[in-house]
Amino acid sequence: MKNKQFIYTYGYPEEEEELCFLEMRSFFGHDSQLKCIKSDVEIDPSRSPFIRDRIEIMYEGKTVTDISTQVRSIDIGDATFKVTFVNYKESESVENFTIAERQQIERDIGWEFTAEFDLHQPDCIYGIIRFNDRWYFGKYKKNEAVWLQHVNKPQSYSTALGTRMARAIANIAVPNPKGVTAIDPCCGIGNVLVEALSVGIDIVGRDINPLVTRGSRENIAYFGYTCDVTTGPIADVTAHYDVAIIDLPYNIFTHTSSEDQLTILKHARRIADRVIVVTIDTIDQLVEAADFQIKDRCIAKKGRFSRQVLVCE
Secondary structure (H helix, E strand, O other): OOOOOEEEEEOOOHHHHHHHHHHHHHHHOOOOOOOEEEEOOOOOHHHOOOEEEEEEEEEEEOOHHHHHHHHOOOOOOOOEEEEEEOOOOOOOOOOOOOHHHHHHHHHHHHOOOOOEEOOOOOOEEEEEEEEOOEEEEEEEEEOOOHHHHHOOOOOOOOOOOOHHHHHHHHHHHOOOOOOOEEEEOOOOOOHHHHHHHHOOOEEEEEEOOHHHHHHHHHHHHHOOOOOOEEEOOHHHOOOOEEEEEEEOOOOOOOOOOHHHHHHHHHHHHHHEEEEEEEEOOOOHHHHHHOOOOEEEEEEEEEOOEEEEEEEEO
């Protein structure tokens, strides 16, 4: 049986391009400057703050006519359908399709169905896209942007990771949640925990500050999730995890010294096989001193403020 193949389209603000590419590499093993990627890895588009939509490939061909010919074999019985043209900028040398051209292609393919068309509430949605000078057609799934529901929390913290970045960090840490255990031992107000829980990651939280752990529990419960969030230093963690996510503490009150950062990293080395570190400082030497190697990295910017994301093993 032939493995499934998928095409994903992406969108991101310029300042989050590197973060998006790091998430791509975590999901698929490589990134793409095209804002479109083909892979046999199946990811729910709504997991990512950057994936726009996905086509599960059923047919491919050199022309739209090639696709239309193959579509004739689809039988969905009494179900209704809709065909969506997935538009993206294939390359700087290729002009985007006009709205009229896209609609005509949708109609040309739709005519080959024997089922009833439904523009607003179809039972089945199919997508068509041109990628690398070939046409692909298949089951279409759109990103529902469920993470937007997590923006407004009961408790917030001025230096906490934004919801989009927190979701990307969770995906980078655990691209495939099955059988993976994770900990966020500097969890703060719980933004990463909420995003991790919402994509099915088995994670626990901890922080040395009782005020923020209380707020973290409140935020988690507000969205209907459950998670063990304890109060105390990382030094007291005795369990072992596959992955740790560490947003090194910082603000005018809690910015950690190099010695404190090294201590946190050494304990992370002790309790986890793999660690994703988020830092505003360049800490490569500290990472090496903690017996880690940086396997991948990126810089995520927000205005003049930037964070480094380090994938350490």
